[in-house]
Amino acid sequence: xxxxxxxxxxxxxxxxxxxxxxxxxxxxxxxxxxxxxxxxxxxxxxxxxxxxxxxxxxxxxxxxxxxxxxxxxxxxxxxxxxxxxxxxxxxxxxxxxxxxxxxxxxxxxxxxxxxxxxxxxxxxxxxxxxxxxxxxxxxxxxxxxxxxxxxxxxxxxxxxxxxxxxxxxxxxxxxxxxxxxxxxxxxxxxxxxxxxxxxxxxxxxxxxxxxxxxxxxxxxxxxxxxxxxxxxxxxxxxxxxxxxxxxxxxxxxxxxxxxxxxxxxxxxxxxxxxxxxxxxxxxxxxxxxxxxxxxxxxxxxxxxxxxxxxxxxxxxxxxxxxxxxxxxxxxxxxxxxxxxxxxxxxxxxxxxxxxxxxxxxxxxxxxxxxxxxxxxxxxxxxxxxxxxxxxxxxxxxxxxxxxxxxxxxxxxxxxxxxxxxxxxxxxxxxxxxxxxxxxxxxxxxxxxxxxxxxxxxxxxxxxxxxxxxxxxxxxxxxxxxxxxxx
Numbered sequence: 208x209x210x211x212x213x214x215x216x217x218x219x220x221x222x223x224x225x226x227x228x229x230x231x232x233x234x235x236x237x238x239x240x241x242x243x244x245x246x247x248x249x250x251x252x253x254x255x256x257x258x259x260x261x262x263x264x265x266x267x268x269x270x271x272x273x274x275x276x277x278x279x280x281x282x283x284x285x286x287x288x289x290x291x292x293x294x295x296x297x298x299x300x301x302x303x304x305x306x307x308x309x310x311x312x313x314x315x316x317x318x319x320x321x322x323x324x325x326x327x328x329x330x331x332x333x334x335x336x337x338x339x340x341x342x343x344x345x346x347x348x349x350x351x352x353x354x355x356x357x358x359x360x361x362x363x364x365x366x367x368x369x370x371x372x373x374x375x376x377x378x379x380x381x382x383x384x385x386x387x388x389x390x391x392x393x394x395x396x397x398x399x400x401x402x403x404x405x406x407x408x409x410x411x412x413x414x415x416x417x418x419x420x421x422x423x424x425x426x427x428x429x430x431x432x433x434x435x436x437x438x439x440x441x442x443x444x445x446x447x448x449x450x451x452x453x454x455x456x457x458x459x460x461x462x463x464x465x466x467x468x469x470x471x472x473x474x475x476x477x478x479x480x481x482x483x484x485x486x487x488x489x490x491x492x493x494x495x496x497x498x499x500x501x502x503x504x505x506x507x508x509x510x511x512x513x514x515x516x517x518x519x520x521x522x523x524x525x526x527x528x529x530x531x532x533x534x535x536x537x538x539x540x541x542x543x544x545x546x547x548x549x550x551x552x553x554x555x556x557x558x559x560x561x562x563x564x565x566x567x568x569x570x571x572x573x574x575x576x577x578x579x580x581x582x583x584x585x586x587x588x589x590x591x592x593x594x595x596x597x598x599x600x601x602x603x604x605x606x607x608x609x610x611x612x613x614x615x616x617x618x619x620x621x622x623x624x625x626x627x628x629x630x631x632x633x634x635x636x637x638x639x640x641x642x643x644x645x646x647x648x649x650x651x652x653x654x655x656x657x658x659x660x661x662x663x664x665x666x667x668x669x670x671x672x673x674x675x676x677x678x679x680x681x682x683x684x685x686x687x688x689x690x691x692x693x
Contacts, residue, residue, distance in 0.1 A: 241607065242575055243558050247600035250556045250593050252549040252586050254482055256525075258473030260540040262464030263528060266431055267438070268300055270458035271424040273417075277311055281452045282425070284460065290437050290446075291537070294429040294463075301460050303425040303453075312422065315415045322411040329404040333397035340390040347383040354379055433463030436538050464538055469529045471503065471542045474515070474522035482548040483508055489527045492543040496535060503527040505546060551586060555594045561604040562592060563612075568627045571617035575603035579617035596620055642666050 270282055286302040294300065358372040429435075437446040438459040447453065447460055471491060475483055489503040506528045512521035527544055529536075561572050562584070571581045582597030597620055598604070605612075642650040 242603045243606050245555055245557045245598045245602040247555045250551040250554045253588050254479045254546045255589050256473045256544050258471035258542045258544050260469055260471055261538045263468040263470045265462040265464040267459050268461040270460050271421050275455035279455050284449055284451050287449050288435055292435045295432045298429045300429050301427040305425045312418045315418055319411045319415045322408050326404045326408045340393050343386050351379045435461050436464055437461050469536050471527045473525050473544050475525050477521045480523040488547045490545040494541040501531050503529045555600050556591045558591055560606045563608050565617055573605040573612050579615050581617045581619045
């Protein structure tokens with residue numbers, strides 16, 4: 208009897224140990240698993256990007272705008288106030304190197320002196336010429352008077368002599384008429400010459416005076432009160448600092464931003480830009496002040512894209528105007544922009560981590576009860592996805608795929624029959640595909656390597672690319688219906 212009791216007790220203890228091990232393992236796995244609730248309510252579709260603050264309006268501080276007219280090819284910044292300095296109207300901002308201009312001013316002074324000398328010589332020449340013409344007229348008057356007297360006294364002379372005197376008198380009178388005409392022409396000629404010389408002298412003197420005024424413009428003063436922000440210049444777009452050179456064709460040195468109206472400039476990729484429209488609300492955060500939460504509105508969306516310097520993708524410029532004013536905001540601060548492109552009311556949504564893909568075409572979730580359920584996905588944002596069918600509000604879902612879900616098929620939705628892009632059955636092994644050029648010649652190995660670096664790993668992928676079907680997808684769930692992303 209005692210032996211039976213011992214055996215029975217051992218069996219009971221063994222059962223308890225086995226049960227405890229089983230339940231401990233089960234509870235441990237359950238504790239390790241993380242779940243999320245399917246929620247129902249407002250669902251926000253958003254585009255998240257980073258941007259840079261700047262003033263919507265600003266006054267440019269420019270250097271000498273006319274320097275290129277005087278042969279100045281570049282100007283070096285000798286002194287520049289510290290960026291962020293608050294200045295009043297007329298305060299010093301920057302000093303440009305005047306060395307090259309000083310040399311040109313001295314050359315202009317030498318040319319001005321030469322022009323003055325030329326003007327004085329022309330004035331003396333014309334005076335001497337006109338004086339000579341006047342002397343001719345006076346001498347002719349004396350000769351005419353003398354010949355007139357000689358003619359009067361020749362009344363008793365032979366007729367031939369009288370005629371000779373008459374002819375000589377007539378000739379003198381004609382000479383005087385020509386001399387008067389010549390004098391008038393000489394006067395006009397002298398006036399024209401002096402007008403030309405005066406004009407040349409005035410032009411040279413004005414140029415010299417303007418160059419001296421330009422020397423003063425190399426000291427740059429603030430046109431109004433504000434905060435000095437260095438301008439960007441040169442081919443690299445670097446900020447102007449002491450030692451930088453500025454071009455006379457674009458002599459901007461700094462600017463005075465109007466901090467009462469700030470904008471954030473950002474760039475959206477070509478996939479998301481179709482969602483962004485003018486007037487959409489924006490939630491704005493600041494890297495410099497994480498505790499600040501601002502709002503804004505999209506005011507401009509570029510119609511033409513540009514190349515992203517860090518990749519092959521195209522991006523579009525989007526400008527967001529901030530609604531609030533804040534004295535701590537500064538140009539060039541980095542912002543995080545969440546553009547609210549759409550809001551859906553009273554829809555079921557789950558975290559993206561709950562979604563898995565089976566056979567490259569079926570999206571499903573794993574419920575807490577162990578069911579693998581296909582879902583019909585609607586809109587998505589950076590964190591969650593709308594579920595049109597397959598999950599109800601309050602359902603508990605695995606956040607990561609559990610081990611028991613491997614090699615199990617999900618329960619399918621009848622409403623999606625015919626809408627899935629089923630993965631085709633594996634074709635029997637065929638002869639290895641060849642990389643060929645369009646004309647049928649073998650492709651160069653270097654070109655094949657470049658294609659593979661771009662994600663084109665087979666001749667079939669290359670053909671799909673040429674047909675427009677070779678775009679590879681991102682990390683979002685596949686197989687969404689056509690209305691997703693609208």
